[in-house]
Amino acid sequence: MKLTTEQIDQLYTFTRQHYVEWYDLQSELVDHLANAIETEWQEKPKLTFDEILNKEFGKFGVFGFMDVVEERQKFLEKKYNRLIWKYYKEFFRLPKIILTTALIYGVYIFMNFFESPSAIFMGTYFLIVIIFFGLFLKARKELKIKEKQTGKKWLFEDNYSGKNAIPLINLSLIISNSITSYVLKNTIWNREYSLIASAILVFIAFYIYIQLKIIPKKVSEELAKTYPEYNFENAQNFLTYIK
Numbered sequence: 001m002k003l004t005t006e007q008i009d010q011l012y013t014f015t016r017q018h019y020v021e022w023y024d025l026q027s028e029l030v031d032h033l034a035n036a037i038e039t040e041w042q043e044k045p046k047l048t049f050d051e052i053l054n055k056e057f058g059k060f061g062v063f064g065f066m067d068v069v070e071e072r073q074k075f076l077e078k079k080y081n082r083l084i085w086k087y088y089k090e091f092f093r094l095p096k097i098i099l100t101t102a103l104i105y106g107v108y109i110f111m112n113f114f115e116s117p118s119a120i121f122m123g124t125y126f127l128i129v130i131i132f133f134g135l136f137l138k139a140r141k142e143l144k145i146k147e148k149q150t151g152k153k154w155l156f157e158d159n160y161s162g163k164n165a166i167p168l169i170n171l172s173l174i175i176s177n178s179i180t181s182y183v184l185k186n187t188i189w190n191r192e193y194s195l196i197a198s199a200i201l202v203f204i205a206f207y208i209y210i211q212l213k214i215i216p217k218k219v220s221e222e223l224a225k226t227y228p229e230y231n232f233e234n235a236q237n238f239l240t241y242i243k
């Protein structure tokens with residue numbers, strides 16, 4: 001016996017009621033529950049839809065869907081980190097490594113035009129960080145607006161957009177502490193340190209570019225391949241935007 005459209009909708013409501021707020025994960029759970037209910041119905045046709053649903057839900061254990069959500073988040077986090085590392089490695093290959101080297105040398109020359117390269121480095125570094133957080137907050141706001149318009153949240157989107165500031169926060173603390181410590185202990189900022197500082201600025205800029213430009217596009221492509229609804233919603237949002 002096949003489930004009706006109303007029963008499928010009821011499964012979506014059931015997953016939402018049990019704290020699964022992301023549509024992509026809801027879809028996976030609904031598919032799993034629907035298959036299990038249809039199989040059970042073939043063997044025991046006298047059971048009601050609700051009876052089988054409660055039985056299948058009981059198989060998830062005391063915490064219900066929470067373990068599934070946690071495992072899915074871990075999986076997506078690993079996938080997200082692999083994506084970042086994949087595109088970051090491209091800057092160490094031809095032809096991008098030439099651009100990378102040229103940019104590092106350009107920043108190095110720029111810093112050493114000034115009397116205090118360390119001050120230029122610190123000022124530029126914190127300017128990059130401020131710009132990043134501004135763009136990050138803007139992207140989060142746009143995502144929230146889209147979620148409100150469509151009524152759907154996507155776990156993969158929510159996962160990358162919520163976590164991509166954390167590595168830069170940690171990096172900011174490490175670098176600011178090390179630079180401050182160095183400046184307090186040394187009166188001379190040598191050329192070797194300027195070169196290292198230039199590389200740090202360039203690599204942080206690349207990291208931000210990958211986080212804010214490349215990864216969101218790849219995440220959207222990944223979701224569009226798996227969920228046709230996601231592609232349709234993006235098209236609808238675009239049409240609304242250009243009106």
